[in-house]
Amino acid sequence: MRVIPSFPGAFQSAMKLLTTSARKIEGVDKVGGIPTGGLVWASVLAYNLTRPLVYSRKEIKHHGREKMVEGVLTPGEKVLVIDDVVTSGKSILNATESLRAEGGVVENVLVLLDREEGGEERLRKQGLKLHSVAKISAIAKRLFDIQAINKSQYDNIVESTKRPSKSEKTAE
């Protein structure tokens, strides 16, 4: 997913799908980004939707004002959290925690790709509804149908969706 913005055609197409999905979600005061990779998508989405952008900080600064969120966020505002991929959901939960700590109301998360490794369930437990442009199992099925991947590759992908991941490192 991290290389898509290096291909303008693919970036434009994927952004269109993301924008279409975002428009279907009601009650979005602000778009919430997650550094680093997810911020690329959140930035362009906020720009395209003409909605304000806020983003969580990856690390807390240790000099002066310890802001966990960059940008202007007023308590009670509804933030739609955006990321490119959800695997375990860990980085999305961290960002949600930061946004909620600053008074943001976070109920919806939109990602381009759901790897189906337990993220949806983990997010639901924290009161978050996961929306995705695509699910890895559907992509694998399609690639197998058009013979772009073989049965063993297909089985590997399907197998990975049954194994909740412990970390999201590979997606960072």
Add this chain to the structure above:
Amino acid sequence: MRVIPSFPGAFQSAMKLLTTSARKIEGVDKVGGIPTGGLVWASVLAYNLTRPLVYSRKEIKHHGREKMVEGVLTPGEKVLVIDDVVTSGKSILNATESLRAEGGVVENVLVLLDREEGGEERLRKQGLKLHSVAKISAIAKRLFDIQAINKSQYDNIVESTKRPSKSEKTAE
């Protein structure tokens, strides 16, 4: 500068100025972003110009592939580095170093605001030409002319441009 993306009208206006400035710079194969704040601007600029985006990593990961640049960069490609603000130029020089280490050719840097604290000179020594949408002294002059700031505030700003900053922390 970090709050501009939280105001859609200002964000759109500033992006238009940035895009106009970027179009005047010749030989741009890729747009180079600098996390975290600068990446917001680089992402939308790359999208608007339909140019590929690459970005330097803020910290090097210590598991597996130690990539300093995210995205696809082929040696010899010319990268236009984007940031919101230049103060000392330190973070821009770090990003340039990462991009050059991966074979990128970096000759031009475009920022929204030049704080005029020695960044331009420091970048020039490393073979970088600094382009800016606005310079802090011109903004201060304009604000003073329309009486938005008083003489003492104006003098403070002008004074700051004569004092090369040692760090860029406040702009990070």
